[in-house]
Amino acid sequence: MKRLFVLLLVISVIMAFSVETLVVSSRLWTPPTEKEFILNEIIKPFEKMYNVKVVFQTMDDETMLKQVKVQMETGKITTDVIIAYATKMPEWVKNDLVVDLTPYVNKWTDRHFSKGFDSMTVFDGKRYFLPVGADVYLTLINKKALQYKPANVDIQNLTWEQLAEWANLVAQGEGEGKFAVTGVPMKSLIYQIGAISLSYGGHWPNLDNPGAVAAWYLIYKMKDAFSPAVKTYDDTRPPMKREETWMTVAHCARVGEVYKSNPTQFIIAPAPKGPAGIGSVAGTSGLAIVKGTKHFDIALKFLEYMTRPDIMVKSHKGTGGFIPPVDEAIKYLGNDEQDQVIKNAIKVMNQGVLSYIAPIWKDWGQVKLVYDELFKKMILEEGKLDVDMLELYQLQIDAQRK
């Protein structure tokens, strides 16, 4: 009996070690609910299909990059696949940390990666990253704000002027602003103002062109519409969920999360329009294989699986509202709430005036800070539109160009 037990133990240990393990580090799907969905609904079937074990870890871009750099330096590569954000991709390629996937991807005929993301994922004609989850900006309105909605306003075709007037009416009626933007430095205010700027025909992230000035004028007109606690927001989800704020224009997956938390209380719509159209900053996360991995074949199978149109739609429906950046994925969309978020995002992606974070900045964090400082100083503290100040801050942006 004892011998049998020992034998069984040995067999189970051998079996456990005989299963190939793939380590995937991702900056995408970090919220626990999203991670749970990806683990159970997306990764488990893959593990069964190929009889492998996938260790799926979530971490921020910087930590992921540092970890892989150390692995390269010490020659002990343990991370096989990474999912990085577009702004970090050039660094991965520059440091020669990821594999050129062009020869493999060219053989996949059932999917076409949206051309819009080529400028971020393809370097010198070589495809290092496969775009997996794209993002744009959407409008989110709590139905409580409807009591102040001017009669002529169609939420699905909202203009920035209308939204500003509506937000000001809410602020006047409620005695305090109910519009949410992120007010904590280094967060996403640059993208929110960027969306307005693009819709007014402005270059982004520039400050001294007529479109950008028009955008800042709109922000100035909305100066009383922002929530009094706006400086404390590093994310618009919590104030929207606790109904401290009623309106925001924010990242599609975050908007999707709030909307799905109570679809009877919220309305989603594409980002508002301006004279130039629906403006939005877009970005994407991308899958790549770490150079020197011992599990290249299974890593490639993982990439192939994750970018299948049906799997892409399934993962994005279950995790918020990212856009599947594969053209064939759209036909898998239905009509439920998750689909509505994605459909609205696709509308912005297809019809919008989009801009991306170009890989021309020395330190993107410093560029982001310029917008934060301007908003704080010019709008929240001084409450005025100062074109001279815009021109002055443009010098700071220029200083960050490579």
Add this chain to the structure above:
Amino acid sequence: MRVNKILKQTLFYLVVAGIILVILTPIYFLVVISLMSDQEAYDWPTQLVPSFFNNYKLEIVDGKFLISVYSSAKKKYSTLIKTNDFEELQKFVRNKTNSTIKKGIFDIQVKKLNELISKNSEEISNLRNQIASLESKLNTVTVNLVRYKTQLEKAKKANMNNLISIINEKIIEFENEKREYEKQIKKLSERLDEIGSVKFSVSKHLFDNYVNFFRVTSDALPALFRSIQVAILTVLISLTIGGMAGYAFARYNFKGKNLLKLSVLFVRMFPGISIAMPMVIILINMGFYDKPIGLSLVYSVGQIGMTIWITASIFMGISKELEEAAMIFGTTRWGAFFKVTLPLALPGLAASAMYAFIGSWSETAQAIVLTQFNPTFPVVVYQTLVGAKGLINLTAAGGVSLALPAVIFTLIIRRYILQMWGGVKV
């Protein structure tokens, strides 16, 4: 004199109460939030006590079930979801309110609701139409009212006195109209509630967030054991090395002693992460990367200095003559240390152990860098909660789960620590 005493006492108790409040309020808040459902956690003002039951209201609107939950903060029902699919409704309600509505209970309520609706269908439909029409009028009035108020402010700023009275009249007119509509809507809604909805309550799973937390946190239990391992190893290493050094500082005089004693604290002045980065390569070469022993070695670097300071002061407080007396009675130098000095130094060692334990227990930044497949508990908590900004109750449950082992450890060794700060009286 008496007044002076009363004043001093009052001040003393105010300070004590203030300290207790400062320490206990955040802990209480964290624990309460961790027991709240999503719905409760985001209600404002947040309730001081989590609910044990959820009260629901069920209606049929546009041919679909509309379920709402009672909000103690708002003193009214908040809508949750409108659907025909019971499973979808059950899942949504479970996620949002931490209560499971069983099919049996739901069917009974649906039956009751259908009876109610069939009896009052015409009136219900009329009421809904009237409410919709009034809400539309109310919306127009509200928008106009706010616009006039904005105009009034501008007119006041511009000193346009002739306009101010005209606008004021308009505002009064709109305010009266608004009040009237609101009154009517309230009355109609109450009637609609009475004849078009059913109410029922279901118990809440109080520890749902904890269950969820461990469910979505991959590798939580092994990580918990690893953390305990790391903490115990850190305590052992820092007590052994730090304790011996502390004894040496207390008992022997040598050149540069004070400078050396001060310098052992320098390492604590550097951010942990800056030590972790070069340590990665050293640990990989030693074969200790991603292992509890590697982590505990790095953690011990900071803890040893603190242990030296605490134990040195304790050993200094223990009379050297006691050891000498023990040796006169026949024991060796080691015997004197283990039988006389060590028992007397226990409070200091316990305090050092507590610092080392807590320090290593809650450390995250270095552990993220120094582990990959074998993360510690704070790392998995961090990885789980890093994107959980929209889920404050889950974050709170993670925080409480992380703190609990450290609290238990502190409670176990508390009796040794209580004597610590004043030094040991022998």
